Amino acid sequence: MVKSGSLFEAEQIILKGVLELGQVIMQNFLESLDRSLKSQTPANYQVINKQPRTLNFIFGPVTFQRRYYQAGTKKREFYLDQQLKIKPRRRLSPHYLMMMAKIAQTTTIRNTADILNLVFDSGITADSVMHAVHELGN
Known part of the structure; x- marks a missing residue:
């Protein structure tokens, strides 16, 4: 329950909570999608590590972990970024x-x-x- 001295303050508190909830939901969605994509990657893809990425959404910044893959001897990529068509360095x-x-x-x-x-x-x-x-x- 929101404890506030005014309706204005209550609305601010609720809006902040809704925006934060959106951030948590998006982080969970992206990390869950990354996990499910692991089973769909080509056989020659090997996980090197996980790396964070932050994107700004209308409900605020979301930092999430995604797998970094190596395919063959030279090609390296974030399969999640490729599947969602997220451009490098795009914020x-x-x-x-x-x-x-x-x-x-x-x-x-x-x-x-x-x-x-x-x-x-x-x-x-x-x-x-x-x-x-x-x-x-x-």
Whole structure:
């Protein structure tokens, strides 16, 4: 039960809890998917280790562990990233990018960053929004 002095505070507490729950659910989903993909990898794939990755979703950053594979003598990859089409060094989820692009169509880059930070408390900068929108435009 939420103990708060006002409805405003209660809503803030509940929203924070819902966003944190989304982070936990996504982490569990991604790590579970990585486990299930292990049985689907080609026979020549050998697990080297597990490595963390952090992606920012509209409900906040999620850090998850995924297996790093070696196939043959040179090819190394994260099979989970390949299956989900997550690009290397990409930090924003595809849905978050789409939301960013939709907002940016109606306002300035700086306002887009302000809106995303106000609604999702994401800590995104106007520069990050500009780079993401330009990348999506290409």
